[in-house]
Amino acid sequence: GNSVTQMEGPVTLSEEAFLTINCTYTATGYPSLFWYVQYPGEGLQLLLKATKADDKGSNKGFEATYRKETTSFHLEKGSVQVSDSAVYFCALSRPGNMLTFGGGTRLMVKP
Amino acid sequence: SQTIHQWPATLVQPVGSPLSLECTVEGTSNPNLYWYRQAAGRGLQLLFYSVGIGQISSEVPQNLSASRPQDRQFILSSKKLLLSDSGFYLCAWSPMSLSRGSLGGSPLHFGNGTRLTVT
Numbered sequence: 159g160n161s162v163t164q165m166e167g168p169v170t171l172s173e174e175a176f177l178t179i180n181c182t183y184t185a186t187g188y189p190s191l192f193w194y195v196q197y198p199g200e201g202l203q204l205l206l207k208a209t210k211a212d213d214k215g216s217n218k219g220f221e222a223t224y225r226k227e228t229t230s231f232h233l234e235k236g237s238v239q240v241s242d243s244a245v246y247f248c249a250l251s252r253p254g255n256m257l258t259f260g261g262g263t264r265l266m267v268k269p
Numbered sequence: 270s271q272t273i274h275q276w277p278a279t280l281v282q283p284v285g286s287p288l289s290l291e292c293t294v295e296g297t298s299n300p301n302l303y304w305y306r307q308a309a310g311r312g313l314q315l316l317f318y319s320v321g322i323g324q325i326s327s328e329v330p331q332n333l334s335a336s337r338p339q340d341r342q343f344i345l346s347s348k349k350l351l352l353s354d355s356g357f358y359l360c361a362w363s364p365m366s367l368s369r370g371s372l373g374g375s376p377l378h379f380g381n382g383t384r385l386t387v388t
Contacts (some may be wrong), residue, residue: 201275201359201379202313232325247312255301255363255375261312 160185163258171238171267179233179263181222181248189229189250191215191224192257196245205233205246238267255266271296271374275319275360275380276378282387288333288347290383292360297342298376300362302343303377304335309383 159174165180183191190209198232206215220235231248248260276290282288294300304316315328317335325335333353336344343360359376 167284194379197295199382202361203379207376251375255377256303256315256318257377258315259305259313262305 160250160252160258162191162248162250162256162258162260164263166261167245169263169265171265171269173240173267174237175267176237177233177235177242177265179234179248179265180247181231181260183229183231183248183249183250185229185250188226189252191222192232192249192251193220193222194247194249194259196262198244201252202247220256228248240267240269243267271362271378273360273378273380273385277383278381279384280386282350282385284352284387285349288350288354288385289346290345290358290360290385292345292380293341294343294362295360296307297341297364299340299365301365302337303361304343304345305359305361305364305379307359307382309356313359317345352387355385355387358385377385 163182163183170238193205193206195205196202206217208215211224214223222231222233224231242268245264246264247262249257251257272295302319305313306316307313317325317327319325321335322337322340333347359382362379363375363377
């Protein structure tokens with residue numbers, strides 16, 4: 159079946175540090191991959207997506223590359239800010255546009 | 270532009286009481302609609318999805334039900350709440366897909382969620 163595994167948090171970084179949140183997936187076929195962000199008390203917002211192998215999704219300084227050979231979609235940012243503190247979810251799409259989510263990774267950025 | 274509204278934002282209900290959460294989408298037609306639940310400290314679990322009026326599919330057996338009385342309205346209900354129903358409920362929509370067999374790839378757009386506490 160389809161599944162998504164994310165590194166467990168919380169991840170605590172100082173401002174301007176480099177961020178990596180690991181995400182690996184198991185799927186039949188070639189799913190699209192997504193990163194969503196959830197700020198405290200809010201719903202999820204799409205951060206970036208990639209629809210095929212070697213695609214790189216990017217937004218707001220975040221990047222992730224669809225790696226078919228390693229079945230990974232790691233999220234990276236070169237310099238995090240306090241405002242990036244949130245929970246990040248990796249997800250893959252199934253037929254019918256249903257998403258399978260990872261467990262989420264809480265990021266805390268300290269000034 | 271498309272918007273999704275979900276209410277109430279927070280709800281505290283006693284065990285055994287009924288539940289009705291409502292979600293509406295504006296600015297699009299024939300959307301796919303979804304209800305997810307996020308339990309404390311856990312990821313998101315798909316509860317129900319709908320590809321059209323009156324068409325509801327359940328992902329997991331549970332104490333909840335869903336209905337879609339209108340094209341852009343999706344309701345989550347329970348006749349008798351359990352303690353385990355506590356959580357953060359998220360409604361979402363995506364552009365129409367013709368069937369379960371169609372390819373995924375469109376992102377989901379989420380509402381701001383309802384935090385339900387069953388006491």
